Amino acid sequence: MKSQNFMKLNFPSKSVNEGFARSAVAAFCAQLDPTVEQINDIKTAVSEAVTNCIVHGYRDTFGIIYITATITDSTVTVKIADRGVGIEDVGRAMQPLFTTDPNGERAGIGFAVMQSFMDSVKVRSTPGRGTRVVMTKKIKPREQNVVTA
Amino acid sequence: MANVEFEMKNSQLKIYISGEIDHHSAFSIKDVIDAQILSRSPQIAVMNFEKVTFMDSSGIGLILARYKFCQQCGTSLYVQGLSSQTQRVLSLAGIKTIREITSQESKI
Numbered sequence: 001m002k003s004q005n006f007m008k009l010n011f012p013s014k015s016v017n018e019g020f021a022r023s024a025v026a027a028f029c030a031q032l033d034p035t036v037e038q039i040n041d042i043k044t045a046v047s048e049a050v051t052n053c054i055v056h057g058y059r060d061t062f063g064i065i066y067i068t069a070t071i072t073d074s075t076v077t078v079k080i081a082d083r084g085v086g087i088e089d090v091g092r093a094m095q096p097l098f099t100t101d102p103n104g105e106r107a108g109i110g111f112a113v114m115q116s117f118m119d120s121v122k123v124r125s126t127p128g129r130g131t132r133v134v135m136t137k138k139i140k141p142r143e144q145n146v147v148t149a
Numbered sequence: 150m151a152n153v154e155f156e157m158k159n160s161q162l163k164i165y166i167s168g169e170i171d172h173h174s175a176f177s178i179k180d181v182i183d184a185q186i187l188s189r190s191p192q193i194a195v196m197n198f199e200k201v202t203f204m205d206s207s208g209i210g211l212i213l214a215r216y217k218f219c220q221q222c223g224t225s226l227y228v229q230g231l232s233s234q235t236q237r238v239l240s241l242a243g244i245k246t247i248r249e250i251t252s253q254e255s256k257i
Contacts, residue, residue, distance in 0.1 A: 015173035019150075022171075022203075040203070040234050047205040051172040096241065104217060105179065107209040112241045 005031070009067040013058040013082070015051075021067060022046040028069050029076050032139040041117035042076070042137060048110040049080040049133045056100070057084025057131055075119075075138045083130040090123050151201070153178045155185050162191035162224075167200035170208040179211060183218055191224055199230030208235065209242050 007028050011017045022043040029042055046067075053065045066081045087093045094115075099108030114121045118135040125131040151174035156163040164182055168174065186194055196212065198204070212228060219226040231239065 015171075015176065018171045018173050019169060037234070043203060044205050044234070044238065047171050047203075047207075051205070051207065055172065101210075103214070105175070105207075105210045105214045107206045107213055107242050109206045109209065109238070109241045113206050113238055116237070116241055 004071055004073070006068060006070040009069075010064050013054045013063050013065050013084075015054055017065070018047055018050050018054070021050045021065070025067065025069050025078060029071070029139070032071065032074060032076065033142060034139045035142075038137070038139055042078070045114045045117045045121075045135055045137075046078060046080065048113050049078075049135070052110055052133070053080065053082035053084065053131070055106070056087070057082035059085060074140060075136055077134065077136045079132060079134045081130060081132040086127040086129055086131055087123070087125040088127050090125050094123065150174055151178050153181055157189055157191065160192040162186065162189055162194045164194060164196045165200065166196065166198055167202075169203040170201055170211065171203070171205050172207040175207040175211045179214065182215060186215075186219060186222055186224055190222060193225050193227065194219055195227045195229055197229045198232070198235060201230075201232070201235070204232075204235045204238065206238055206241075209238055212239075213242070 009021065009024055011021065025046045026039050026043045029039065050065060057063070063083055068079045070077045092098060094111040096112040097108045099106045111121065111123070114133070114135055118137045120136045122134045123131065151166060151168040151170050154165045156165070162185065164185070166178065196215065201208070216226050
């Protein structure tokens with residue numbers, strides 16, 4: 001078993017939990033000594049994924065959101081899953097500016113934000129079964145950051 | 150949680166937002182902002198983000214929807230004090246009109 005550390009979070013799809021979820025994942029990642037910007041990237045990506053579960057996965061209902069964060073060496077992997085309605089066409093859903101929100105309050109860039117702020121984003125969805133987003137980000141040791149900056 | 154405060158001066162409405170803007174908090178402040186714009190009908194509305202400590206794409210949705218709302222009300226909308234992180238989120242929306250708003254912020 002290569003995995004060094006992990007944590008799991010299960011909570012109901014109430015929007016008030018969005019702040020809790022991103023802060024909890026960020027706090028777990030703090031052991032990798034990330035920069036403020038890296039922590040913000042992770043917080044933003046987690047916030048987008050959790051919001052998707054609430055707004056889309058469990059649109060007219062409540063359900064449980066499942067988060068697993070794993071740290072392997074200097075890479076953090078965050079899995080965020082729901083057992084909601086699922087996505088018919090993942091490719092279409094991931095296109096920037098695609099939104100199903102009729103009120104115009106959603107920008108439709110959630111997946112674009114995740115892809116931009118994390119190193120990799122994978123989405124697996126089964127209509128009627130749910131959606132799982134797996135994101136990774138490598139947190140380089142500080143010395144390397146200074147050299148590459 | 151996000152908070153919003155207003156200041157009306159010379160037909161200019163300043164909207165000071167503070168705290169964390171996500172889907173949860175954006176939902177609670179959007180109606181407050183719209184009500185102020187509607188009742189005061191300012192020529193210019195300025196959304197100030199200097200005291201915003203976190204913002205995801207819900208904040209972009211908040212700006213976009215207020216921009217459309219202001220157009221209907223005959224109000225010009227400007228944004229101020231966006232952090233570099235927020236500007237990155239904004240650029241992903243790739244919408245020219247919002248860039249114009251940000252580039253015009255120095256006019257205020």
